[in-house]
Amino acid sequence: MQIIENNLIKEKVYIEKLENGMTLMCIPKKGISKKYIIIGVNYGSNDNKFEVDGQKIEIPEGVAHYLEHKMFEQENGRNSLDVLSSLGVNANAFTTNDLTAYLFGCTDNFYEAMDELFDYVQSPYFTDENVEKERGIIRQEIQMYKDEPQTEVYMNALRAMYKNIALRDDIAGTVESIEKIDKDTLYKCYNNFYTPENMTVVVSGDFVPEEIFKEIKSRIKTDKKVMTAKKIKEKEPEEINQEKIETKMDISTPIFIIGYKDKVPDKEIVKRHISVEILLEIMVGNSSELYKELYEGGLIHYELGTNYEFSADYAFCMIQGQTCDVETVTKRVKEKIDEIIKNGISEEEFDRIKKKIYGFYVRDFDSVETVANTFLIDHLKGINAFDYFEEFLSLTKEYVEKVGREVFDSENMILSVVNPK
Amino acid sequence: MQQIDFKLNNEIKVHLIKNDKYKTDLLALFLTVPLQRENITKNALIPIVLKRGCNKLKTQNEINEKLEEMYGAVFDAGLDKTGDNLIIKFYLESINDNFLPGDNQNIEKAIELITNIVFEPLIENGSFIKEFVDSEKNNLKVIIESKKDNKDRYALDRCINSIYGDNGYGLSKLGYIEDFESIDEKNLYQEYLKLIKNSKIDFFISGNFDEEKISIKVKSLENNSLLNNREEIFKKNDFREEKKEKTDEIKEIKEKMDVTQGKLVIGLDILPNNLGDYRFIAAMYNTILGDGANSKLFQNVREKAGLAYTAKSNYIIQKNNIFIRCGIEIDNYNKAVDIIKEQLEDIKNGNFSDDDIENGKKYIVSGIKSIYEEQDTEIIFSYGQEISPIPVTPEEYKDRIKKVTKEQIVEFAQNICINTIYFITDKNI
Numbered sequence: 001m002q003i004i005e006n007n008l009i010k011e012k013v014y015i016e017k018l019e020n021g022m023t024l025m026c027i028p029k030k031g032i033s034k035k036y037i038i039i040g041v042n043y044g045s046n047d048n049k050f051e052v053d054g055q056k057i058e059i060p061e062g063v064a065h066y067l068e069h070k071m072f073e074q075e076n077g078r079n080s081l082d083v084l085s086s087l088g089v090n091a092n093a094f095t096t097n098d099l100t101a102y103l104f105g106c107t108d109n110f111y112e113a114m115d116e117l118f119d120y121v122q123s124p125y126f127t128d129e130n131v132e133k134e135r136g137i138i139r140q141e142i143q144m145y146k147d148e149p150q151t152e153v154y155m156n157a158l159r160a161m162y163k164n165i166a167l168r169d170d171i172a173g174t175v176e177s178i179e180k181i182d183k184d185t186l187y188k189c190y191n192n193f194y195t196p197e198n199m200t201v202v203v204s205g206d207f208v209p210e211e212i213f214k215e216i217k218s219r220i221k222t223d224k225k226v227m228t229a230k231k232i233k234e235k236e237p238e239e240i241n242q243e244k245i246e247t248k249m250d251i252s253t254p255i256f257i258i259g260y261k262d263k264v265p266d267k268e269i270v271k272r273h274i275s276v277e278i279l280l281e282i283m284v285g286n287s288s289e290l291y292k293e294l295y296e297g298g299l300i301h302y303e304l305g306t307n308y309e310f311s312a313d314y315a316f317c318m319i320q321g322q323t324c325d326v327e328t329v330t331k332r333v334k335e336k337i338d339e340i341i342k343n344g345i346s347e348e349e350f351d352r353i354k355k356k357i358y359g360f361y362v363r364d365f366d367s368v369e370t371v372a373n374t375f376l377i378d379h380l381k382g383i384n385a386f387d388y389f390e391e392f393l394s395l396t397k398e399y400v401e402k403v404g405r406e407v408f409d410s411e412n413m414i415l416s417v418v419n420p421k
Numbered sequence: 422m423q424q425i426d427f428k429l430n431n432e433i434k435v436h437l438i439k440n441d442k443y444k445t446d447l448l449a450l451f452l453t454v455p456l457q458r459e460n461i462t463k464n465a466l467i468p469i470v471l472k473r474g475c476n477k478l479k480t481q482n483e484i485n486e487k488l489e490e491m492y493g494a495v496f497d498a499g500l501d502k503t504g505d506n507l508i509i510k511f512y513l514e515s516i517n518d519n520f521l522p523g524d525n526q527n528i529e530k531a532i533e534l535i536t537n538i539v540f541e542p543l544i545e546n547g548s549f550i551k552e553f554v555d556s557e558k559n560n561l562k563v564i565i566e567s568k569k570d571n572k573d574r575y576a577l578d579r580c581i582n583s584i585y586g587d588n589g590y591g592l593s594k595l596g597y598i599e600d601f602e603s604i605d606e607k608n609l610y611q612e613y614l615k616l617i618k619n620s621k622i623d624f625f626i627s628g629n630f631d632e633e634k635i636s637i638k639v640k641s642l643e644n645n646s647l648l649n650n651r652e653e654i655f656k657k658n659d660f661r662e663e664k665k666e667k668t669d670e671i672k673e674i675k676e677k678m679d680v681t682q683g684k685l686v687i688g689l690d691i692l693p694n695n696l697g698d699y700r701f702i703a704a705m706y707n708t709i710l711g712d713g714a715n716s717k718l719f720q721n722v723r724e725k726a727g728l729a730y731t732a733k734s735n736y737i738i739q740k741n742n743i744f745i746r747c748g749i750e751i752d753n754y755n756k757a758v759d760i761i762k763e764q765l766e767d768i769k770n771g772n773f774s775d776d777d778i779e780n781g782k783k784y785i786v787s788g789i790k791s792i793y794e795e796q797d798t799e800i801i802f803s804y805g806q807e808i809s810p811i812p813v814t815p816e817e818y819k820d821r822i823k824k825v826t827k828e829q830i831v832e833f834a835q836n837i838c839i840n841t842i843y844f845i846t847d848k849n850i
Contacts, residue, residue, distance in 0.1 A: 088783030144682055251567070252569060253566065301560040302560070324563070355492045365444055
């Protein structure tokens with residue numbers, strides 16, 4: 001068992017890799033009565049093409065998400081979500097572009113609920129009938145997102161950046177694509193991806209790591225390695241797909257996203273991530289000159305949102321907001337970014353923003369849910385949440401400026417706008 | 422967890438919630454006033470004008486830089502309706518010194534900052550700064566207009582408004598654009614003085630701190646002359662006085678908007694009954710009806726009929742209402758309404774099992790136990806009891822829930838009736 005410790009925030013993570021390939025992680029939280037567990041499968045909505053025994057397989061959009069919905073169905077006619085709810089635990093599941101996760105949090109009945117969780121994730125039961133029944137529910141989930149302007153502007157930003165990879169597609173698929181999903185599709189994906197080596201279990205709460213790992217191991221059905229299908233990665237060019245996508249919805253004021261497509265970094269990804277976060281704060285954060293100018297000029301009405309996302313297949317950053325004058329705001333944002341990239345940043349703001357971001361990292365360690373989710377997601381990216389604290393200390397202003405020149409290249413900039421009808 | 426409550430000589434109530442579970446310290450300053458049409462827009466403007474600058478830090482930029490210096494402390498202001506009261510909320514969350522390099526005195530700085538912003542505003546010639554007020558009117562206008570962008574939330578607001586009209590709980594907490602013309606920096610400041618004088622003020626401090634030091638720090642508020650001679654006009658919301666009358670006809674309202682999915686909201690009235698303090702029975706009724714995966718709405722509207730992805734209900738204690746919300750295929754409107762009505766009838770007829778009751782109890786009790794696991798939830802629960810006519814501790818709440826019987830739920834169900842069905846659709850149906 002590997003133990004990694006962080007003295008600054010006084011936390012430890014215990015990691016064990018099992019013979020079957022599965023990874024277990026525990027972040028103990030003494031004195032907290034809430035316990036949380038999440039099983040992450042390294043299989044998400046982006047993984048629509050794969051290879052099994054030399055044979056290429058292509059599946060419709062939305063299978064990973066459909067599978068997540070159907071995993072709760074059990075052969076004895078029970079639905080595991082109902083069983084977990086009956087135990088008074090807060091159970092859920094979610095699918096992202098990169099992973100599928102099954103989880104629950106509770107104050108009581110943790111071990112009974114864990115029986116159910118490991119049981120349902122390891123025993124799929126799909127029939128024509130139960131797969132059919134879910135279609136209406138998922139259709140409504142898709143329709144719900146269609147009425148959300150934020151989803152529209154975000155998905156169009158991704159479509160403007162990416163030509164080929166499935167990041168372009170809605171995680172839940174489309175009303176049309178889910179029609180093509182049947183029980184065979186679901187079994188095919190389950191059998192090829194829900195393998196021990198593709199799974200990571202993370203727990204956080206008042207646990208003794210050795211003991212909780214023993215409990216987890218006793219619930220794992222196979223101790224052997226199982227072949228996992230090879231994901232086929234689409235080739236994605238470094239260039240953007242198109243500069244601008246504009247659509248209309250029934251809204252009052254336009255919303256926009258300015259995106260920068262970054263090349264997938266092969267090293268120092270954590271340092272890059274922190275650097276971009278610092279730069280975004282300095283460029284458009286709520287103590288920036290530009291924020292002051294736009295806010296006081298009545299062009300924006302609250303702070304601009306920013307984020308940097310990355311995996312082994314993509315990396316991008318986004319700046320989003322609401323404004324009645326998209327043209328002026330986006331022009332000013334772009335000018336300001338170019339100016340900062342050209343002139344560099346000041347020591348004073350670098351130090352101040354570093355403190356701010358440090359505070360945000362510390363916050364993530366307050367809830368058992370956030371801490372476990374963060375460790376899971378970072379593990380699948382091949383990093384560890386503590387890396388952020390380590391890298392933080394050694395980060396220099398010059399390094400951040402160098403990253404800025406690479407990421408904020410106007411050639412890689414896109415704009416997505418949703419206008420009122 | 423240890424909570425110490427005391428009052429300052431200006432009637433501000435301080436609640437020190439001490440524990441060492443978190444890495445953050447959370448301050449919450451709540452100003453509670455009755456919801457009134459004549460000053461709702463001004464009350465909505467006041468917090469966002471205060472955010473723009475105070476006597477010590479004169480611009481938003483200075484405030485934001487100060488927050489950043491405090492290792493990314495987060496300040497926010499918001500509005501909430503609780504029954505017939507409006508709560509103006511200010512929050513400041515900062516990292517506890519134990520998790521920071523050096524000696525920062527972060528919580529002391531935080532107390533100073535939040536009280537400066539709320540109680541020592543920037544004033545010029547006896548009024549707020551004109552520029553701040555004008556630009557915040559412009560911002561609030563955009564935010565009010567954006568309400569319809571979130572169709573799901575909009576549908577709920579419309580349903581509530583159709584039940585209560587333009588007063589009390591039916592008011593929009595964000596105020597009304599037509600009021601803007603008559604609001605200026607002078608009369609807004611006068612309204613602020615009234616707010617400070619007449620609101621109930623609660624100051625929550627949650628985290629790991631030395632209570633003596635913090636008490637002294639907070640007591641410095643007693644020297645603020647703005648807070649002299651305060652007289653709270655706040656009234657506790659008493660659910661027992663909220664007497665609904667049975668309406669003869671169900672109001673059915675369909676509003677046409679550009680939507681892909683229909684948004685259905687059904688507002689239920691809880692009519693007077695003979696069950697005494699029935700809040701716990703109502704909570705159980707609501708859980709069996711529509712809270713969680715075992716509820717009748719989730720099981721029947723979603724799982725069996727496959728009509729919706731979301732199907733849930735919320736119990737509004739102070740107003741004796743339950744609101745059901747679903748997103749459905751527009752053509753399935755009648756089908757969904759019929760299934761929902763069947764669920765209401767089912768509970769009336771006792772068509773639910775002992776398991777349903779047990780599951781409901783576990784669900785609520787587990788929620789109550791989680792109160793102590795989140796700083797904000799802990800504060801909100803504590804504040805909820807502060808403004809309740811019959812306060813309960815989490816322990817009492819759990820005990821009362823455990824004692825609810827099937828007979829009580831069935832009896833309670835006899836006095837539930839539909840007031841309004843609100844549907845947002847893209848066509849005439």
